[in-house]
Amino acid sequence: MVRPDTVEKRPDPDLLLARVQGEEQQKKKGKLKIFLGYIAGVGKTYEMLTVAHQKIHEGIDVRIGYVEHHKRSETEALLEGIPAIPPKEIEYHGIKLPELDLDAVIAARPQLVLVDELAHTNTPGSRHPKRYQDVEEVLAAGIDVYTTLNVQHIESLNDVVAQITGVVVKETIPDRVIDEAAEIEVVDLAPPELLQRLKEGKVYVPEMAARAIEQFFNEGNLYALRELTLRRAAERVDNQMLAYMQTRSIPGPWPVGEKLLVCIGPGPLAERLIRTARRQADRINAPWCALYVETATHHRLSQDAKEQVGRSLVLAEKLGATTATVFGLSVATAVIEYARQHNVTRIIIGKTLRPRWQEFLFGSVVDQLIHNSGAIDIYVISSKEHDTGSPTEKTDELEPLLPATPPRDYVESLALVAAVTALGWLVHSYISLANLMMLYLLAVVVIAFRRGLKPAIVTSVLGVLAFDFCFVPPYLTFQVSDTEYLITFAGMIVVGTLISLLVAQTRRHADAAQIREKETGTLYALSQDLAVATDAGAIVAAISRNIREIFGWESALFLPGEKGLEVREKSPGLAIDADDLAVATWAFQHGAVAGYETDTLHGSKMRYIPVMSSRGVLGILAVKPAAASGGISYEQTRLLSAFATQAALALERVNRN
Numbered sequence: 001m002v003r004p005d006t007v008e009k010r011p012d013p014d015l016l017l018a019r020v021q022g023e024e025q026q027k028k029k030g031k032l033k034i035f036l037g038y039i040a041g042v043g044k045t046y047e048m049l050t051v052a053h054q055k056i057h058e059g060i061d062v063r064i065g066y067v068e069h070h071k072r073s074e075t076e077a078l079l080e081g082i083p084a085i086p087p088k089e090i091e092y093h094g095i096k097l098p099e100l101d102l103d104a105v106i107a108a109r110p111q112l113v114l115v116d117e118l119a120h121t122n123t124p125g126s127r128h129p130k131r132y133q134d135v136e137e138v139l140a141a142g143i144d145v146y147t148t149l150n151v152q153h154i155e156s157l158n159d160v161v162a163q164i165t166g167v168v169v170k171e172t173i174p175d176r177v178i179d180e181a182a183e184i185e186v187v188d189l190a191p192p193e194l195l196q197r198l199k200e201g202k203v204y205v206p207e208m209a210a211r212a213i214e215q216f217f218n219e220g221n222l223y224a225l226r227e228l229t230l231r232r233a234a235e236r237v238d239n240q241m242l243a244y245m246q247t248r249s250i251p252g253p254w255p256v257g258e259k260l261l262v263c264i265g266p267g268p269l270a271e272r273l274i275r276t277a278r279r280q281a282d283r284i285n286a287p288w289c290a291l292y293v294e295t296a297t298h299h300r301l302s303q304d305a306k307e308q309v310g311r312s313l314v315l316a317e318k319l320g321a322t323t324a325t326v327f328g329l330s331v332a333t334a335v336i337e338y339a340r341q342h343n344v345t346r347i348i349i350g351k352t353l354r355p356r357w358q359e360f361l362f363g364s365v366v367d368q369l370i371h372n373s374g375a376i377d378i379y380v381i382s383s384k385e386h387d388t389g390s391p392t393e394k395t396d397e398l399e400p401l402l403p404a405t406p407p408r409d410y411v412e413s414l415a416l417v418a419a420v421t422a423l424g425w426l427v428h429s430y431i432s433l434a435n436l437m438m439l440y441l442l443a444v445v446v447i448a449f450r451r452g453l454k455p456a457i458v459t460s461v462l463g464v465l466a467f468d469f470c471f472v473p474p475y476l477t478f479q480v481s482d483t484e485y486l487i488t489f490a491g492m493i494v495v496g497t498l499i500s501l502l503v504a505q506t507r508r509h510a511d512a513a514q515i516r517e518k519e520t521g522t523l524y525a526l527s528q529d530l531a532v533a534t535d536a537g538a539i540v541a542a543i544s545r546n547i548r549e550i551f552g553w554e555s556a557l558f559l560p561g562e563k564g565l566e567v568r569e570k571s572p573g574l575a576i577d578a579d580d581l582a583v584a585t586w587a588f589q590h591g592a593v594a595g596y597e598t599d600t601l602h603g604s605k606m607r608y609i610p611v612m613s614s615r616g617v618l619g620i621l622a623v624k625p626a627a628a629s630g631g632i633s634y635e636q637t638r639l640l641s642a643f644a645t646q647a648a649l650a651l652e653r654v655n656r657n
Helices: 004-008 013-028 044-057 073-079 102-108 131-140 155-165 175-180 191-199 206-215 219-247 269-284 303-318 331-341 356-362 365-372 407-427 433-451 453-471 484-531 536-550 578-590 634-656
Strands: 032-037 062-066 088-092 095-099 112-115 144-150 183-186 260-264 288-294 322-327 346-351 377-382 554-561 564-570 607-613 616-624
Touching (some): 032 044, 032 219, 044 062, 044 112, 102 131, 131 144, 155 219, 183 219, 191 219, 260 269, 260 331, 269 288, 269 346, 269 377, 288 331, 303 322, 322 331, 331 365, 346 365, 407 453, 433 484, 453 484, 484 536, 536 554, 536 564, 554 578, 564 578, 564 616
Parallel strands (some): 260 288, 288 322
Antiparallel strands (some): 088 095, 554 564, 554 616, 607 616
């Protein structure tokens, strides 16, 4: 008989399996150690070089990949005795700038390489825009890396640092880099000692010291940044301790299964919401996700607004969130439904500071969420005065219902009112004024359905004026002999406006449904073509044909051959050179998207999307936008990913046969 206490102490098999799988993956990769400080000058590079000398004495092959000594004599002295891999010089605007020679590091294959300033932005023309991406490629090659980082360069803390110091740091790294590091060592120095080093010229050159102290290196900022660094390191230690307790079934305080959901949209408040969600998730050690509700007004958003949504979702993924896009006629209803389906316990949402009349007229998404949330906690983040575009509060407002209207629509409104007036003049002796008013309301409905809300409202006002001028005594004047007609006119305008709103919303929902149906039909047509494909050639031809018909873009599909990747199918007229093949090979080897508008080799003319299945990467789908400056929207990216997924399933099927 098994005792209950024995069962309770048995480790969770799922956690054990996940830990073993993670350790197996880490064995194939190099280990990353980050020397973390709260500001420049605390001694991160000095400490990294000191530890590197200890490793050399232990017999480990250590090389310097890139180190900035900033003309500090103590740091320069530690460079001696450590072999260095010469940096690569890249010319930019006539100046040669040194950068980490990534290929030389991988070719040398040392056991450990030192790469300073992890958040550094590479010179244009480098393989990756950011140095942390160079480091990830070195780690993937099985080489250990020591690097340095300041807390202000962590993406999720970007807005907090800006609030503390008044300085917005442009160079940031995703939090996942910190989370995936094998070890973090905090390099600490008391602020008074750091200020003394600054005055002595050991941090910056002396003529810059006074200005630096005044603008950034004041004692209050230093204490705040120091606490922020220690808290971030403590969160990492807490995560490691919790993983140790769970895999060994050590009793203790357990988390209650919290899960966060942050609602984002096309407004500037979205990025602030995402960073807030990341910090809250870290504090309670909970998974979190970012949700965008695509309403019927989505297709009316400007291109900048749609790109903002894409950037926000990418930022959330970089900070460790899972992302999702759902369609819904009501933002609040869609959010609550998603939250309940995914066991969300907290929802973070933004609220724009709007006039009360707008909330009364159009309602408030925040109020609807709070009213319908039930046991789910709602956290409301109010926008600042300059944040005028809340992602969740603008969805059902007047602006999406009032797109730009060409003058011909108003001309049609005027012509229809004139026609109704002429008809009314002919029949007004035979019908009552109440029935005559119905003709004008009918004109409002027709214009609302054909031309939208603005012309319909104009039609309503013009109808009232024409009715008053022609059919209300005294005739052919705008004077009203009976004041009761004023109530009639007000009722006509209100009823006409409400009818216009309802018709415009119905039309908007129909347009959105048509767009969704088109997207669904696109995937269905592709699946039908792939279902009847009997070999790889038919599959790649179907993919290329569908991309050309739907996007109007040129495309190519790379599949493995005897001598590496080969172009199996490409659009007529699309030239594939050695550079294109090199980018495709990189994407194939790393299983990551590369090329146009990505973080890797973004200067390429095409985007390279891995075709991945359960067995790994099967090929690379490359697409080239029609215009040289034409971007790839988030919706198009999502559809291309679906294309690649279906292609992978089809290729896996024919390969099994």
